[in-house]
Amino acid sequence: MKNKTLFAVSALAGALLFSGCAKKADTASEASAAATEKRLVTVGSDLTFPPYEYMKDGVPSGVSVEIMEKIAEVDGSYKADWIDTRWANLIPGLKGEKYDILFSSMYITKERLEQIDMIPYYKTDISLLVRSDSDLAPKGPSDLCGKVVGAMKGTAFSTQVFEISEKRCVAQGKKAITVREFETSPQTTQALLAHAVDIQYDDAAVMKAAESNLPGKVKITSTEQFFPTVGGIGIRKGDTATYKLVEEGLSRIKASGEYGKILTAYGLKEPTAEDIAAVMK
Known part of the structure; x- marks a missing residue:
């Protein structure tokens, strides 16, 4: 009888010990998972603008996406959570948290710097796109006079075209440019293909991508x-923590060479100190 009692007590103690160890293991596992889980940093972007930012097979892609993902990767404590937002809502969305x-x-301009802080990361220019069967072959700003x-909409592109019309066309006795604005770059290209406009005015890298994706058409x-x-x-102005997070990450991928590789792959250049000084006044 004593042996049976001793066996029962030993079994109970063993079960309690095993249960305690299991609970400790579960707790340690949960703590480890919590420690490795990365926080999300939300990133607003108009994902309709290849090759900079766009959706490919349902996944954010492009030069801006690659750079942001590398910035997050070298930090290691967070990951980017992309929020697709149309262009006109980008700055209001950032200011509205x-x-x-x-x-x-987004091009750095005086007007934008009055609303938000900006960290320079690439340099570009404008290209003109026409239909492949078009008789037009505009080379520069003055060739836009009298054209559609x-x-x-809401970009530096439309602002620049209006400026060219006023200063390079009307002021010199030439016909004004008829400007038609569209929500996205692909919509503008579709308008070009549909003969709704004569010329598309857009970022050089974007136009290069359109030309490559539409061989024989533009x-x-x-x-x-x-x-x-x-x-x-x-x-966002006043968000010094996020500014530092991004600035330091960008500096690290510049030093590692990853940044330069990404820009080169897309035919883009890093802005010089002089370029940055000129826009950050």
Whole structure:
């Protein structure tokens, strides 16, 4: 009887010990999982603008996406959560705290710097796109006079076309440019193909991508310089923590060479100190 009692007590003690060990193991496993789980940093972007940012097979892709993902990777404590937002809503969304970072190949301008902080990351210019069967072959700004030109609504592109019309056309006795604005770059290209506009005015890398994706349908004809400019990453004013997070990450991928490789792959350049000084006044 004593032996049976001793056996029962030993079995109970063993079960309790095993249960305690199991609970400790579960707790340790949960703690480890929590430690490795990365926080999300939301990134607003108009994902309709190849090759900078666009959706490919349901996944955010492009030069801006690759750079942001590398910035997050070298930090290691967070990952980017992309929020697809149309262009006109990007700055209001950032200011309204709908996302933490604005990463959408946005040109740095005085007007934008009054609303948000920006970190420079690439340099580009403008290209002109026409239909392959078009008799038009515009080389520079003055060739746009009297033409119907398509550009993205709410962007520096449409602003620049209106400026060219006023200063390079009307002021010199030439016909004004008829400007037609569209929500996205692909919509503008579709308007070009549909003969709704004569010329598409857009970022050089974007036009290069359109030419490559639509062989035999469109072609770049511009050869003159338009408005060389610098694009930047938008951060909400006063959010010094996020600004530092992105700035330090960008510095690290520049030092590692990853940044240069990405830009080169897309035919883009890193802005010089002089380029940055000119736009960050």
